[in-house]
Amino acid sequence: MSSSRMLLRTLVIAGLSALLVAPTGVARAEPSVGELTARIEKSSTELERVVESYNKLNEEIKTNKQTAARLHAKIGPLEAQTTQSRADVAKLAATAYKTGGLRTAEALLEPGSGSLMDKLSTIDQVTRQRQERIAGFTTNQRKLLDEKARLDATLARQNAQSRTITATKKKIEQDLAKLYDLRREAYGRATEAPAPRPASSAASPASTAAPAVSGAAGTAVRYAYGAIGKPYVWGGDGPDGYDCSGLTLAAWRAAGKSLPHNAAMQWNATSRVSRSALRPGDLVFYSGLGHVALYVGSGQVIDAPSAGRNVLKRDMNMMSIAGYGRVG
Incomplete structure (x- = not known):
């Protein structure tokens, strides 16, 4: 084997040996306290945004609960009014069926006491009362359906927010764990020590x-x-x-x-x-x-x-x- 080939083979073997004994990763310097502090500040800012979004959801859920309570309070009387209106309309329908519809009007027009104008006025009044009852039933029913639709929408929104808040809480807890690890690495503890409390307000320093x-x-x-x-x-x-x-x-x-x-x-x-x-x-x-x-x-x-x-x-x-x- 030629000397040049022998030299090449030696270099290759030496290179492989160096690779085998070399560390698997490039050595890195540990992050400085300043670098860790910068990461902590960044993580804290991001976490605070998530916390504030959690707080906002909580406030919205409170508002929706209050809205739902008000709607429930309104729906109760509306249901009672609608039930009564339905009963009145059903009674009118039953009466009309039994009397053949126009028999009341015919009876009023038969010879007897009272003028024709009085009798016609009575018919008009009865007709108006029936129409008002039917219109009342329709209005109450529409109000009831509208309020129930609003309540359903509010409850659906509230349920969606509750699901979101659960996911947000989980993220906050995960982010907190990472942040506390960074603080331990930088400062030796996850949280600041509680500040000493003065025994009385008179003993408080001017700064506090x-x-x-x-x-x-x-x-x-x-x-x-x-x-x-x-x-x-x-x-x-x-x-x-x-x-x-x-x-x-x-x-x-x-x-x-x-x-x-x-x-x-x-x-x-x-x-x-x-x-x-x-x-x-x-x-x-x-x-x-x-x-x-x-x-x-x-x-x-x-x-x-x-x-x-x-x-x-x-x-x-x-x-x-x-x-x-x-x-x-």
Whole structure:
């Protein structure tokens, strides 16, 4: 064998040996805390959108249940009226059958007491009464059928939403598991440690003491300050945990005002104000209306940030702002 061929064979064998002993995959550096944090932020934003869609479905189901209850309440009396109208019409039909239809009119026209005009007037009145009864039956029956159709549509919509909400809940739980794994990898634990609670409001540091705000807005602001350090809980509206719209809902509920449990719905339920007119107690909405926070003054908001974190006070410009809302 020639020396060049021997050299080629040696190189091939050496190459194969290197492949056999080489690791099966390319070694990769572990992701840095900064990279993990970026992934956590992205996952948290996506998860919050899903949570808010879950909250919206819940609000719609509540509305549909209320609508169904009102329809049920209306259908009961309508059924009774329709049954009575049906009985009246059946009685009229039976009477007409027994008397041969026109015998009553013939009897009225026979010689006897009363003028012809009086008798004709009586016939007209009887005819009108019969027509009114028949028309009443038709109207009641139509109303009943319309209300039943509305109820059926409402219940069908509610059932579809219930199925969707079950699927959405499953997705949230799957997304949460992934997010918590990322947080463990980055920070050593899935959730932030609960913030220490001061023994009394007098002992609260200035950074966590609620400002003096009067009226209902003051009640909402004080409630939000009291929630600082409590955990984010998806679908939560207190008192042990909150998601973003659950916190603003609970704060204003304490002040006697009702808000839906969804950021986009809260946008629709509040009046628009400018940034320059912003007052403590107003709501700050973020781009896509997927997040909402309570303004507490001095450019600060209190919000429930995302899964794994606690309610906190922070700069209102932490994300792109969509607008501002005032609770009426």
